[in-house]
Amino acid sequence: MSAVSLQGIDISYGSVDVVRNLDLDIKSGEFVVFVGPSGCGKSTTLRLIAGLEEGRSGRVSIGDKVVNDVDPAKRDVAMVFQNYALFPHMSVADNISFGMRLRGEPKEKIRANVADVARMVGLSDHLHKRPGALSGGQRQRVALARAIVRKPAVFLFDEPLSNLDAEFRAAMRSELSRLHRELGSTMIYVTHDQVEAMTMGDRIAVLAPLAQTGHSNLMQFGTPEEVYHRPANLFVAKFIGSPPMNLFDGRADEGGIRFGEIRLPMEGQVPAAITVGVRPEHVLLNTGEGPFMTGTVEGTENLGHEKLWFFATEIGRIVARTPDTGNFRLGEAVNLRFPAERLHLFDAATGGRREART
Ligand SMILES: Nc1ncnc2c1ncn2[C@@H]1O[C@H](COP(=O)(O)OP(=O)(O)O)[C@@H](O)[C@H]1O
Ligand SMILES: [Mg+2]
Incomplete structure (x- = not known):
């Protein structure tokens, strides 16, 4: 696990600024949620941390290392998306261990780690199946297991539950919270759903589209109690609470x-x-x-x-x-x-x- 720090981040696509003046200090082992309406730059910021996006200016640190010039593969982060891109022709076990096999890790170690992670996410009985034989919720667990097996310092989740129906979403929410306690890793979770943000986050970063705010996307960074009971501005007051x-x-x-x-x-x-x-x-x-x-x-x-x-x-x-x-x-x-x-x-x-x- 590692702290993640963003300092003075600006990101633009062509001439359009998408993120401006973003400063965030995420503690090691913290579960932080980025929440805000569609288009406010949540995915862009997450991709910047992963190294899939380059900012115009600013500094990204993971642990005590500035990673602006570090390859995505060497940042020690794992990302889980809404669209879990699983290999349809491979078994669940092979999907989970794909990266380990690519690196040529010993067979015994692979088997042990896959069994361990499968138990954590409740897939032990499904390891031999193909993704096509699984439910949407189970497939998302495979994507999750694939991230966990890498033992990354930082997990990045981009709306990973939004394809699931309400019942599964609620169950996965509490499972992710349990996994966070069990692994102790730093986790950054993106959602547009304020209920997810309130129930999962140790702290919540409320973001707004730059067009609405001008100065910075960050409207407030605080605990669920703080953003609910002491909203820093009208944007947060309107966005949080139903x-x-x-x-x-x-x-x-x-x-x-x-x-x-x-x-x-x-x-x-x-x-x-x-x-x-x-x-x-x-x-x-x-x-x-x-x-x-x-x-x-x-x-x-x-x-x-x-x-x-x-x-x-x-x-x-x-x-x-x-x-x-x-x-x-x-x-x-x-x-x-x-x-x-x-x-x-x-x-x-x-x-x-x-x-x-x-
Ligand atoms: N590759 C891209 N090229 C141009 N504009 C983009 C690109 N990706 C995202 N955007 C724009 O950047 C803004 C922020 O997008 P995004 O980070 O995906 O928002 P969110 O995840 O909060 O919905 C949006 O206005 C979106 O249209
Ligand atoms: Mg997004």
């Missing part, structure tokens, strides 16, 4: 902040034009004290363990999430309250997070 955070236009002055009919005393370095955010689970319905606004029930979704409520208010639609208790009728007027300590404030001009206290 249903997404409610956002309103607000104003701030010496007296506090105001949005719609609500006025809350708060102090802090806050510009006059702000965007106020509150997560659906933090909207209080007909409880609490202090200022409230009226919402009319427009709709509801019952998710079993919880319910979503959609309200029409004077400042737009608000979504609330409650445990499955509580019931409101369509068209009913409900008092909506927003605990000050649950509010997120953003500079309306820059989108940057601002802190204020009650």
